[in-house]
Amino acid sequence: MSDVSVLAISGSLRDASFNTALIRAAQRLAPTGLTIEPYRNLADVPPFSEDREAQPPATVVDLRERIAAADALLIATPEYNYGVPGVLKNALDWASRPTFPVTAWVSPLAHKPVAIMGAAPTGMGTVRAQLQLRQLFLWTDSAVVSKPEVIVTNAHERLAADGTVKDPTTETLLRGLLDALVTRIRITQLAATAA
Numbered sequence: 027m028s029d030v031s032v033l034a035i036s037g038s039l040r041d042a043s044f045n046t047a048l049i050r051a052a053q054r055l056a057p058t059g060l061t062i063e064p065y066r067n068l069a070d071v072p073p074f075s076e077d078r079e080a081q082p083p084a085t086v087v088d089l090r091e092r093i094a095a096a097d098a099l100l101i102a103t104p105e106y107n108y109g110v111p112g113v114l115k116n117a118l119d120w121a122s123r124p125t126f127p128v129t130a131w132v133s134p135l136a137h138k139p140v141a142i143m144g145a146a147p148t149g150m151g152t153v154r155a156q157l158q159l160r161q162l163f164l165w166t167d168s169a170v171v172s173k174p175e176v177i178v179t180n181a182h183e184r185l186a187a188d189g190t191v192k193d194p195t196t197e198t199l200l201r202g203l204l205d206a207l208v209t210r211i212r213i214t215q216l217a218a219t220a221a
């Protein structure tokens with residue numbers, strides 16, 4: 027089987043973000059043949075407006091092309107006020123739209139395999155944000171991996187900034203999520219071949 031590439035988006039712009047560290051952890055633990063490329067331009071994605079879709083900003087074109095080219099998305103979301111951070115939701119709103127002028131109502135997120143995870147220094151953090159993301163990806167017809175759920179609570183005890191995972195449960199869950207994502211990618215590739 028060929029190698030696969032994953033575009034990873036951290037929903038935090040914070041330098042010392044636990045979610046960005048979680049993506050580094052995923053890079054460390056990725057199985058052979060899986061490459062994880064972090065997306066670094068989230069802060070530059072302008073606020074979504076339907077009025078700009080016909081001539082989208084260059085950052086948006088690049089984001090949409092990178093999602094389309096990737097075999098899958100890996101999202102690490104913080105939880106802000108029980109929900110998805112605005113910057114992440116904004117980027118996904120841009121990505122959820124078809125290319126204009128519309129010839130087919132298909133977005134780069136359609137049928138795209140997606141894995142969701144999240145880290146917070148709190149005891150319940152990211153549970154609600156992750157659920158909101160799962161709901162969003164229903165509308166986009168994305169192929170979200172349902173298990174295992176990677177909910178890294180008390181992240182300051184479990185994760186180092188360089189992506190070192192300090193507890194075995196988190197490591198097992200993260201490895202399991204990446205394995206499940208590879209399986210979902212293979213299923214999607216088989217379906218595309220059969221179509």
Ligand code: FNR
Nearest residue numbers: 038040043044045104105106107108146147148151
């Ligand atoms: C938070 N935080 C937070 N935590 C949580 O468990 N549930 C929540 O609803 C919120 N709400 C919230 C709102 C805002 C505006 C901020 C700035 C923070 C705390 C949050 O989990 C913590 O700041 C994380 O460290 C953010 O993720 P990163 O930046 O470390 O990836």
